[in-house]
Amino acid sequence: MLDIKFIRENAELVRQNAKDRLSKADIDRLLELDKKRREMEAELDNLRAKRNAVSKTKPTPELIKEMKEVGERIKALEEEIIPVNEEFRSLWLAVPNMTHPEVLVSENEDDNPVLETVGKPANFDFAPLDHVELAEKHDLIDFDRATRVSGAKFYYLKNELALMEFALIQYALSIATKHGFIPFSTPDLAKREVLEGLGFNPRGESTQIYNVEDSDLSLIGTAEITMGGYHMGEVLDEEELPKKYVAVSHCFRTEAGSYSKFSKGIFRVHQFTKIEMFQYTTPETSEAAHREMLEIEKEIFKGLEIPFRVIDHCTADLGGPAVRTFDLEAWMPGKPNKEGGMGDWAEITSTSNTTDYQSRGLNIKYKKKDGEKAFLHMLNGTAVAVSRAMIAILENNQEKDGSITIPKVLRSYMGDLKKIKK
RNA sequence: GGAAGGGUCGCCUAGUGGUCGAUGGCGCACGCUUGGAAAGCGUGUAAGCUGUAAAAGGCUUCGAGGGUUCGAAUCCCUCUCCUUCCGCCA
Numbered sequence: 001m002l003d004i005k006f007i008r009e010n011a012e013l014v015r016q017n018a019k020d021r022l023s024k025a026d027i028d029r030l031l032e033l034d035k036k037r038r039e040m041e042a043e044l045d046n047l048r049a050k051r052n053a054v055s056k057t058k059p060t061p062e063l064i065k066e067m068k069e070v071g072e073r074i075k076a077l078e079e080e081i082i083p084v085n086e087e088f089r090s091l092w093l094a095v096p097n098m099t100h101p102e103v104l105v106s107e108n109e110d111d112n113p114v115l116e117t118v119g120k121p122a123n124f125d126f127a128p129l130d131h132v133e134l135a136e137k138h139d140l141i142d143f144d145r146a147t148r149v150s151g152a153k154f155y156y157l158k159n160e161l162a163l164m165e166f167a168l169i170q171y172a173l174s175i176a177t178k179h180g181f182i183p184f185s186t187p188d189l190a191k192r193e194v195l196e197g198l199g200f201n202p203r204g205e206s207t208q209i210y211n212v213e214d215s216d217l218s219l220i221g222t223a224e225i226t227m228g229g230y231h232m233g234e235v236l237d238e239e240e241l242p243k244k245y246v247a248v249s250h251c252f253r254t255e256a257g258s259y260s261k262f263s264k265g266i267f268r269v270h271q272f273t274k275i276e277m278f279q280y281t282t283p284e285t286s287e288a289a290h291r292e293m294l295e296i297e298k299e300i301f302k303g304l305e306i307p308f309r310v311i312d313h314c315t316a317d318l319g320g321p322a323v324r325t326f327d328l329e330a331w332m333p334g335k336p337n338k339e340g341g342m343g344d345w346a347e348i349t350s351t352s353n354t355t356d357y358q359s360r361g362l363n364i365k366y367k368k369k370d371g372e373k374a375f376l377h378m379l380n381g382t383a384v385a386v387s388r389a390m391i392a393i394l395e396n397n398q399e400k401d402g403s404i405t406i407p408k409v410l411r412s413y414m415g416d417l418k419k420i421k422k
Numbered sequence: 423g424g425a426a427g428g429g430u431c432g433c434c435u436a437g438u439g440g441u442c443g444a445u446g447g448c449g450c451a452c453g454c455u456u457g458g459a460a461a462g463c464g465u466g467u468a469a470g471c472u473g474u475a476a477a478a479g480g481c482u483u484c485g486a487g488g489g490u491u492c493g494a495a496u497c498c499c500u501c502u503c504c505u506u507c508c509g510c511c512a
Contacts, residue, residue: 042472045481052481055493056441067492235432363470371451373469 001199001361002095004034017098020105020315025094033088040081047074093196097357099315100324109317112327118298119307121331121343122396128342130334131394132265134404135161138420140394141266153255153270160420164393164406165273165386167413169248172275172383175300176246179292181277184247186226192216194229197361199321199354208253219252224380227278232362236280236376238369242289243280246383248273265391267335267346272387279379282366283356286377290353293381294326297349300383303409306392307331309345322352330392348388351381
């Protein structure tokens with residue numbers, strides 16, 4: 001969440017920023033409720049002060065009678081303030097983070113600037129198949145039985161692809177740990193307060209999040225949740241920053257309302273495995289940390305020899321907590337493009353700097369060398385989203401003879417297998 | 423899942439209805455002392471909100487939520503977490 005004092009003092013900036021980001025956050029109503037809330041709080045404080053003063057003495061019967069009335073007024077006010085606070089909080093949570101000054105302001109989410117392109121899409125001298133066709137040909141994914149067992153948009157990975165999941169995990173971990181990230185395997189469920197503190201909205205209208213019945217738990221949509229919650233409520237020493245973590249988890253997404261988007265095969269699914277980087281840094285170093293994670297993502301996909309490009313989210317495409325987000329988009333030969341042909345870029349990683357937006361939400365501070373405490377910065381970045389990486393590998397590495405070449409960097413994790421072929 | 427015990431200020435701990443936001447110790451910070459250090463002595467040592475030019479002041483928080491009461495760290499209820507034992511199990 002954004003600092004409420006900052007919102008009060010910079011209402012116009014915050015309002016414009018929300019508008020740039022196509023956010024429906026109602027700043028005026030928020031400030032109105034903020035004022036109301038503080039007025040009620042002040043009145044409550046006065047009544048409580050009165051009661052506390054008397055409580056420090058042995059009161060006379062008259063005073064006891066008077067305090068009984070004061071107590072009733074306190075109780076009534078406490079009831080009245082609840083809905084005000086609730087509405088205030090939900091509006092507050094909806095206010096997006098401020099935006100990095102270099103980010104393009106645009107209302108069109110297709111405007112994301114391309115920063116660079118690495119590798120070249122292959123020119124096939126045959127008609128390439130998409131990953132669903134390739135998977136069928138080599139018996140790599142079972143959609144039909146997954147649908148029977150779990151429903152649409154679930155899948156079983158089989159044979160070489162089941163092995164490749166673990167190869168990708170090992171490969172991603174090896175790169176990240178080489179850069180000083182500490183490896184983790186995390187819970188796949190987390191409490192509502194963690195999701196909310198990080199800026200996810202588990203019970204909202206268009207939520208992407210599965211909730212567990214009769215509990216306050218949700219299935220995580222990303223290990224960002226469990227790794228962001230890892231230090232909740234803590235004060236870290238400046239000396240121990242940055243904290244660099246890389247975590248393996250399953251990710252669950254309802255994908256509500258995403259039917260119209262490209263969703264063939266395992267591109268958009270309810271469950272996938274992801275290796276996620278996460279950093280806790282000082283405010284001074286968060287931008288460099290953000291760039292570092294982007295470089296690691298690039299290193300990972302260069303290693304896999306997948307053509308990709310880097311995009312810088314414009315304001316229309318930024319999620320609430322982020323001041324800036326870079327994505328890697330891989331070339332996917334089997335993805336239909338806007339011109340009606342085949343082959344297009346598609347998101348495979350995403351790295352965001354949330355500055356102090358999430359740390360404020362989860363109350364995570366750091367103690368500076370001079371002893372002062374402040375909110376630290378939190379950043380996340382995909383190392384590998386297994387399902388999407390697999391699409392890119394299958395589609396880019398298909399050969400004329402119908403086989404699929406396994407990326408060199410994965411082979412040692414797959415019994416030195418070089419090709420998938422019948 | 424069952425039984426018992428327990429969650430107090432960074433750590434340990436005192437506190438069973440009224441000057442308790444909370445005792446004492448450790449740790450930490452500063453000062454005195456010292457050639458320097460240790461020991462010793464002294465002082466300080468939670469966070470959030472509100473408020474102010476800055477203060478002062480006020481409010482909240484003793485695992486969480488609710489209840490009893492004029493008044494709750496203290497009594498009652500629910501939940502949660504930890505420890506031990508039993509059961510079950512990857």
